[in-house]
Amino acid sequence: MSIKLPGRTNLPTLSNKALPASRDRLMPVAYAGGLLAIGAALLIAKPRLGHVPPPNRMGDGPRRSRLRRAAQRGRDGVQAFAPTNVTDSLGRSLILGGVALLLARVLDEVAGHDGQ
Secondary structure, three states: OOOOOOOHHHOOOOOOOOOOHHHHHHHHHHHHHHHHHHHHHHHHHOOHHHEOOOOOOOOOOOOOOHHHHHHHHHHHHHHOOOOOEHHHHHHHHHHHHHHHHHHHHHHHHHHOOOOO
């Protein structure tokens, strides 16, 4: 018993078109989901790798020199803006980026195609 297979001339031809538009439309959503997942993982895990130690305090007593007193006040003022855990900052940034990308994609879908 022999099986007759179709020859090359009988096979359908594949077109060299680009990927379907539906895949292009879903890729930003998948990318945004990845950003959200990684950002949430960084916020939840709080790895010690990103822990930033506080500035070395050599005492809070008053300094004799004006320059040293100004430096002490400056250090205390700037310390409020310094991160305590860099991975928290990265996680929040990734979450904000993921939300912004997802929102832009949703608004793009609501806006519709050209001419409609």
